[in-house]
Amino acid sequence: MTFNSIQYALFLPTVVVAYWALPKRARLPLLLAASYVFYGSWDYRFLSLIVISTASDFVIGRTLGRTEEEGRRRLLMAASLIVNLSILGFFKYFHFFVDSAAGLLTRAGLSANATFLEIVLPVGISFYTFQTISYTFDVYRRRMDPCQSPVLFAVYVAYFPQLVAGPIERARRLLPQLSADRRPPAVTELAGALGLIFLGLLKKVVIADRVGVYVDQVYANHQDAGSMALSLGVLAFAIQVYGDFSGYTDIARGSSRLFSVHLMENFTQPHLSRNITEFWQRWHISLSSWLREYLYVPLGGNQKGRLLTYRNLIATMLLGGLWHGAAWTYVVWGGCHGVYLAIHRAFQGETRTGPQLPRARHGDVGTERPDLPRGPRELLAVAATFTLVALTLVIFRAESLAQAFSIFGGLLSGTGPGPAPGYVVEVLLLAALAFGLDVVARLRISWSDVAVARPQLAGAAAGLCLLLVVIASGAPSIPFIYFQF
Amino acid sequence: MTRAGFLARASVGALTVFVVAEALLGLADDALPEPVEWYNATAQAKAVQMEAGAKRGARKDVVFIGPSTVYRGVDAQLFERADSADRSAYNAGVKGGFPPIMLRWVMEEVVPRLRPRTVVYGLSSLDFHDRIFRGSVEAYQTARATRRDIWGTGERLLARLSRVVKYRKLLQDPSEYTYVRRVLTGRERDRVERELRELSPGGFQPKEPVPLEERRPVDRAILRGFDVGQRGTDHVKATVARLRSHRVRIVFVEMPVPPRFVSLHPDGRADYQRFRRHLRRLATDLKVELLSPPRRLSEGDLFADYVHYNARGAREFTRWLARSLPVR
Numbered sequence: 001m002t003f004n005s006i007q008y009a010l011f012l013p014t015v016v017v018a019y020w021a022l023p024k025r026a027r028l029p030l031l032l033a034a035s036y037v038f039y040g041s042w043d044y045r046f047l048s049l050i051v052i053s054t055a056s057d058f059v060i061g062r063t064l065g066r067t068e069e070e071g072r073r074r075l076l077m078a079a080s081l082i083v084n085l086s087i088l089g090f091f092k093y094f095h096f097f098v099d100s101a102a103g104l105l106t107r108a109g110l111s112a113n114a115t116f117l118e119i120v121l122p123v124g125i126s127f128y129t130f131q132t133i134s135y136t137f138d139v140y141r142r143r144m145d146p147c148q149s150p151v152l153f154a155v156y157v158a159y160f161p162q163l164v165a166g167p168i169e170r171a172r173r174l175l176p177q178l179s180a181d182r183r184p185p186a187v188t189e190l191a192g193a194l195g196l197i198f199l200g201l202l203k204k205v206v207i208a209d210r211v212g213v214y215v216d217q218v219y220a221n222h223q224d225a226g227s228m229a230l231s232l233g234v235l236a237f238a239i240q241v242y243g244d245f246s247g248y249t250d251i252a253r254g255s256s257r258l259f260s261v262h263l264m265e266n267f268t269q270p271h272l273s274r275n276i277t278e279f280w281q282r283w284h285i286s287l288s289s290w291l292r293e294y295l296y297v298p299l300g301g302n303q304k305g306r307l308l309t310y311r312n313l314i315a316t317m318l319l320g321g322l323w324h325g326a327a328w329t330y331v332v333w334g335g336c337h338g339v340y341l342a343i344h345r346a347f348q349g350e351t352r353t354g355p356q357l358p359r360a361r362h363g364d365v366g367t368e369r370p371d372l373p374r375g376p377r378e379l380l381a382v383a384a385t386f387t388l389v390a391l392t393l394v395i396f397r398a399e400s401l402a403q404a405f406s407i408f409g410g411l412l413s414g415t416g417p418g419p420a421p422g423y424v425v426e427v428l429l430l431a432a433l434a435f436g437l438d439v440v441a442r443l444r445i446s447w448s449d450v451a452v453a454r455p456q457l458a459g460a461a462a463g464l465c466l467l468l469v470v471i472a473s474g475a476p477s478i479p480f481i482y483f484q485f
Numbered sequence: 486m487t488r489a490g491f492l493a494r495a496s497v498g499a500l501t502v503f504v505v506a507e508a509l510l511g512l513a514d515d516a517l518p519e520p521v522e523w524y525n526a527t528a529q530a531k532a533v534q535m536e537a538g539a540k541r542g543a544r545k546d547v548v549f550i551g552p553s554t555v556y557r558g559v560d561a562q563l564f565e566r567a568d569s570a571d572r573s574a575y576n577a578g579v580k581g582g583f584p585p586i587m588l589r590w591v592m593e594e595v596v597p598r599l600r601p602r603t604v605v606y607g608l609s610s611l612d613f614h615d616r617i618f619r620g621s622v623e624a625y626q627t628a629r630a631t632r633r634d635i636w637g638t639g640e641r642l643l644a645r646l647s648r649v650v651k652y653r654k655l656l657q658d659p660s661e662y663t664y665v666r667r668v669l670t671g672r673e674r675d676r677v678e679r680e681l682r683e684l685s686p687g688g689f690q691p692k693e694p695v696p697l698e699e700r701r702p703v704d705r706a707i708l709r710g711f712d713v714g715q716r717g718t719d720h721v722k723a724t725v726a727r728l729r730s731h732r733v734r735i736v737f738v739e740m741p742v743p744p745r746f747v748s749l750h751p752d753g754r755a756d757y758q759r760f761r762r763h764l765r766r767l768a769t770d771l772k773v774e775l776l777s778p779p780r781r782l783s784e785g786d787l788f789a790d791y792v793h794y795n796a797r798g799a800r801e802f803t804r805w806l807a808r809s810l811p812v813r
Binding site: 006184185186187190191194210221223224422426451452455456457458459460461462463464466467470471472 | 491497650
């Protein structure tokens with residue numbers, strides 16, 4: 001049941017109406033049941049994994065709350081990591097490590113028979129695993145009290161608007177909202193929620209899925225594509241992955257607001273960033289802030305000298321890459337970004353103290369909206385940052401490093417057949433729409449207030465979104481890219 | 486303002502957008518080309534042609550099925566003239582008609598309309614090259630006429646009520662706008678109508694020679710990563726089983742291919758021989774007659790491109806079929 005499916009269009013209003021119609025004590029159990037139904041619609045067998053993660057971290061969290069002795073607390077934290085990372089490691093990384101080890105042994109002249117199991121990747125496993133780990137870590141570090149209600153904690157882990165692709169919420173932000181005595185969304189809230197859902201659908205169905213058709217073609221036939229066709233493919237994938245994931249996040253946040261629960265922003269116009277550091281403050285904020293808080297800072301962050309800072313940045317981003325998937329392409333993609341961040345920090349110098357990864361202050365990182373880039377120098381910086389990000393995404397999208405290098409070679413060749421004119425027009429129009437939406441989002445306008453003041457106009461905007469969605473849909477459905485992570 | 490008041494007013498705004506869009510398309514309705522409801526215009530034209538035949542109560546003795554190699558390679562009218570047994574025939578091959586599509590196309594469209602006595606299934610190594618199926622199969626499964634899920638039912642219903650839905654494919658693809666302009670200015674005919682005019686009554690349309698420059702990218706890409714795949718095999722088996730359940734006789738024909746096509750396989754002749762052994766084994770396992778054409782029908786000058794016959798090639802192949810297809 002994806003967010004752009006007819007099933008979800010029926011499921012969400014049903015749950016929202018039932019939620020507010022029920023007495024308060026029944027609302028959390030309803031939300032939990034709805035979340036399990038939502039997740040079970042992919043594969044009910046994987047519900048057991050969520051239940052194991054939930055039960056173990058709930059028990060460990062409560063035990064941590066009663067334990068003062070540091071050695072025992074460390075053991076409990078380690079137990080949580082072992083349970084969660086074992087599940088994640090087995091389902092997501094088993095083949096990757098076995099294949100890589102077999103490859104190394106073969107190169108060393110030893111015979112190696114890799115073991116193959118039919119392992120299906122449970123949808124969203126990386127997201128909810130990181131979410132439960134962050135809870136236990138926060139309780140371990142005494143940043144928050146353990147949750148006392150198993151139902152509340154289970155909803156925190158499985159809350160359906162953000163279960164399968166985030167944002168990766170922190171317990172200290174989401175638990176208080178879920179447990180609070182909330183009221184149905186006021187008109188302004190309702191307008192904001194519906195606006196986010198329509199905007200998300202527009203980004204996913206109209207922008208991402210349409211450019212995705214070209215991306216699939218150009219990557220499948222990259223050996224026959226000329227450099228112009230490949231360049232358009234590089235641009236198209238940068239637009240696709242952004243439209244797809246930020247569209248998903250918008251729908252998640254809009255859906256959640258209907259329950260009066262505010263999820264954190266995950267993208268704040270990253271393609272308008274002036275440099276790579278700013279990009280990572282605005283791209284997949286919930287993951288990059290998680291990595292900063294639970295990996296980069298524990299590694300020493302930028303407190304142990306310049307070289308160790310670079311090491312920490314690169315190590316964090318390498319693991320961030322591996323988080324996306326069990327393939328060397330993701331590792332290299334993450335490593336490249338680690339190197340970019342280190343280089344940018346080196347050139348930035350110690351006097352400019354921009355954070356290297358976003359700080360997680362209850363998830364409100366990166367939500368400030370700076371002015372739009374002005375003047376040729378800033379515009380050039382935005383264009384250069386976007387180009388670097390888009391080129392690095394070739395590695396992210398490629399099926400292998402060999403394919404990525406082949407595409408880079410094709411890009412540099414300067415020859416070969418160009419793209420069909422229809423695709424050029426379509427990709428450029430959709431790229432302009434994606435950038436246009438980001439530029440509008442940077443304007444300091446409260447769209448909820450505008451919608452309430454002019455409901456017919458807001459309705460017309462929503463109608464236009466829906467009209468475009470109706471027109472654009474019907475092509476082969478492309479699943480949300482981040483569901484596979 | 487209350488929530489209900491807000492939703493009511495916003496709905497009016499949203500509805501206005503749809504009403505305006507419907508009205509604008511209504512103004513252009515008569516001039517716009519008829520949308521292609523099938524996965525391509527050829528399939529739609531053939532469905533129309535077969536439907537007309539079915540209304541006349543025509544039953545075909547022999548129906549040829551397969552992808553574009555069959556569609557471009559068998560002139561069913563010539564077959565009828567050349568066949569000493571005087572059998573009626575129709576070419577139900579379609580572009581991109583790979584085995585997963587053929588299974589549905591034959592069982593849902595061909596058999597109910599033509600009620601064939603014998604089906605001749607033309608197969609080449611392309612039919613077992615699973616990697617190239619995806620695009621065509623998805624297009625078939627999501628085309629308005631052949632989509633089988635709740636979306637398909639809803640869309641067929643809505644297309645009758647809403648012009649936005651009816652013309653969705655035209656509106657969603659900017660490259661279609663130039664086609665619409667050519668139709669509006671009379672420079673091009675409606676696609677389905679054009680296909681119907683160009684199709685012979687037997688469902689055959691010869692292929693014009695394709696310039697080498699245009700062929701080259703397709704030639705290089707088409708057989709990349711070739712392997713004799715399970716998906717194609719399974720669907721061929723399923724088609725045979727389903728046809729037999731309708732008491733239809735099945736004959737396999739190994740479609741002739743030029744030497745250049747053989748060389749396009751990653752391992753050249755070795756790959757092609759592997760396909761031939763697979764086809765022979767499949768025919769034996771399924772107890773299906775297999776016809777293998779003589780080598781002269783694979784000469785390069787009989788082909789319009791890397792694998793499709795030109796008009797002369799189609800004539801020679803059809804005459805050979807008429808002589809070689811045994812009467813039951």
